[in-house]
Amino acid sequence: MSVIAAIRPDSWNFPLFLHVLGAMILVGGLLSGASTLGFARGDGRFLRLGYWSLLVISLPGWVLMRIGAGWISSKEGWDDVPEGLEPRWLSIGGFIADVGGLVLLVSLIVGGVGVYRLREGKGSGLLRATMILSLVLLVAYLVAVWAMSGKPD
């Protein structure tokens, strides 16, 4: 694998950079959102900060990660490999990236309603749900990072 990395064509580097950078921003946003929401203890300012961390950091990170993934995948020729024959690390990474994106969207919608309801003194329960989803996503994306970098057989 390391030999393959060493002889990787230069034209693959930028898409890979976008993919990894996006994934790092995504994971950083999830850690920020989950920990800020987790330590908010009902404080509206902290709850808003946690939600906005998810929205402003995680979502763009996911988009960048997914664009980079599609780009590097086509460069490496994985798009031409029949479904079911692709390596397990790619299946794990792709599945978590896509399903995780949907869960992230759901958590942002739920959290958005929660933030809106904070004006009436409600919504902290919805933001707790957002925090739990963020933690689940954080763990799932760390598994994806392990799979994509360690490349299990």
Add this chain to the structure above:
Amino acid sequence: MSFDDWMLALHVLSAFAVVSGLILFWVLIVAVRRADTPEGTLRMGPVTVVAGAAIGIGLGGTIAFGVWLAFSVGGYDIWNGWIVAALVFWVVATALGQRANTAYMAGTKKAQELQAAGQTGPSAELLALNRTPKGLVLQFVVSIVVLLILIDMIWKPGA
């Protein structure tokens, strides 16, 4: 997965921990710029611990697993230019990160002093410490250096 594959996975996960901690510190830096009371400043404490732990574990992991890989993986040597550059960037990021932490800790210490003295209201001095330009510049430079490490790791110039 071979042992080296595990080391590589842990090296990359450590790098993710560093960047995640940095991003969390950026969120806290934005939040603390509006904190002018001891309570508002000290409220950030537990989240700061999470960010600090992520960066600490990440920095330790990147260097330990990275050096292992440099010695273990065929085709790479510790004296390769891109690896030396990464080591230098790592040392610079660690040193500047500690300085940024010290700059922001001044606000936390002031908040603790004010709280101990029973002063719970807004403080212009505390707000100024929380808005430290030195800390902000250092955090920015650290972020750029970490980005340079990522670029170095992907392009591997000279490899």
